[in-house]
């Protein structure tokens with residue numbers, strides 16, 4: 001295209017973009033002005049919430065509304081954008097990037113043009129079109145990577161951006177994968193796993209809106225900082241029905257604060273803990289050590305092993321969760337107790353054949369027991385109602401209880417402070433809640449109370465006539481009980497409810513999750529609809545995954561799909577070369593991802609005397625976003641993060657401190673692969689052998705101390 005032709009095209013595209021923005025404005029006005037035609041207050045609330053979501057969807061589209069155009073062979077044009085816009089007759093003027101007709105924008109190639117002739121990419125700043133690039137999809141045409149490279153070279157500012165304008169074909173295939181179950185996406189650092197998983201969520205919310213808008217999507221990440229880094233991507237695509245959480249957040253009300261040893265972490269993450277918890281619960285269903293004496297008006301009755309054992313065995317045989325079986329145990333014990341009490345009362349005068357008199361005595365004793373709640377203390381002792389907190393607290397702080405439930409693990413699991421909850425305890429508390437059979441959500445309680453209220457009314461007598469439910473509760477009131485009253489945004493409701501089940505779950509840094517974590521997560525999504533992203537070479541947790549098949553088999557057998565990403569979009573080739581040597585130490589068979597670009601900037605290492613001074617200087621001289629990554633416990637006089645905390649994040653420049661003290665090769669691998677542009681290493685101690693290839697920096701070049 002000639003210069004003049006290009007300028008003319010640019011003007012014409014600018015005019016088209018402003019036409020699209022006029023459409024956007026009109027759609028916004030319509031959404032904001034739409035008054036809810038609602039009968040009840042509640043309906044109006046729901047309508048307002050819906051409209052707010054629509055307004056939000058239209059609002060976020062402002063930046064980069066339209067980022068591309070496809071020209072069909074037949075001459076038709078398709079404009080591709082962040083959202084879809086339509087004429088009044090529903091003719092599309094802008095195609096949502098997720099629409100099937102937009103797919104060739106990401107996948108069409110010269111070899112397989114999918115009926116397209118040209119792909120045009122727009123570079124916009126705010127609403128202004130700055131330039132465009134064209135790629136002809138004919139014959140041996142080469143891919144124009146300008147837009148991608150511009151996106152990759154853009155400075156990072158601490159929040160992840162969406163990649164809708166530059167999704168690559170291998171990524172697009174995964175984003176649109178039509179598989180309702182489990183999809184595992186594996187790839188080295190920077191291969192876009194997180195980006196792909198989040199765009200897959202946006203895609204699923206688009207194609208399965210009806211299903212997912214009722215249940216929402218859960219996104220699991222390793223730590224709050226990481227969640228803060230990624231949580232703008234989906235809202236920027238207009239999607240808000242998403243809950244972001246770390247595994248430790250999944251037990252509402254609990255904030256783990258304590259750390260634990262790697263050994264305890266490994267043990268607590270193992271599925272063998274299910275057996276330990278079962279044993280710990282069974283240990284709370286006991287025979288009396290000595291008879292518990294229960295005093296009635298006429299007689300004192302011993303509650304001893306002979307009386308308790310049959311009730312205990314029968315209650316255990318029901319297989320019901322502990323708290324639910326407790327009432328069964330109680331009534332069995334009550335029955336046996338009454339028989340024994342009547343035997344004692346009638347000793348010497350009640351004849352075996354006198355059934356009427358016996359029945360009367362049974363009735364009297366039962367009434368006395370029930371009114372005075374006389375068996376309660378014994379039941380509390382023999383089969384106490386337990387909360388998950390109480391069960392675990394009592395177990396971990398008692399060497400005797402640990403000896404019964406987990407004899408070989410006593411020393412690793414014991415702790416003096418019962419309230420010192422750790423992240424690994426979360427999945428245990430969740431499991432314990434299931435085993436104990438407690439339903440504690442407010443909604444459920446209210447539902448139950450209402451149902452009980454209706455039942456009570458049904459049983460009420462009024463002037464000899466039975467008062468029916470309809471007399472006091474109108475049909476519409478009853479019906480209203482069955483609709484969702486809570487108008488809080490879905491994400492807010494879901495996050496506060498342990499029993500919420502999601503339509504889809506994304507697990508990022510999935511290699512860190514333990515067997516117990518997986519059990520907890522599977523309960524959050526009985527449909528088993530998961531996007532799991534991870535990299536086994538970056539595993540830090542001793543309880544984490546060593547093999548995807550082993551981790552998933554107990555939940556979905558072999559019914560899951562695997563996809564690999566192999567191109568590194570973050571780390572320049574020069575840095576990846578250094579990281580590759582470390583990867584070989586983690587796993588000699590693993591292949592490092594191929595960097596999509598080189599920067600011509602070599603990573604360096606500098607041996608220094610004074611770390612604090614050196615770090616301060618390197619930070620001062622760095623450009624863009626900077627992270628200092630240091631081993632835990634190394635004070636560098638500057639805010640720093642540990643390799644573990646840097647997981648999943650990225651920065652323009654990374655200063656890695658004292659790599660020799662980073663205990664594990666996989667942690668070092670994570671730390672080395674965080675930079676999008678520059679990496680410098682500062683050390684007072686010798687470098688690990690794997691980093692010896694780093695270019696050494698000396699003070700020979702004035703004014704070029706660090707970068």
Ligand SMILES: Nc1ncnc2c1ncn2[C@@H]1O[C@H](COP(=O)(O)OP(=O)(O)OP(=O)(O)O)[C@@H](O)[C@H]1O
Nearest residue numbers: 151163166167168189190191192193194195569648
């Ligand atoms: N198609 C793309 N277009 C533009 N940027 C991309 C593309 N794919 C990935 N990126 C960018 O590459 C960087 C790395 O992506 P991401 O964080 O998703 O990788 P990851 O595989 O999850 O890495 P890690 O394993 O280190 O957590 C991000 O800045 C992301 O936006």
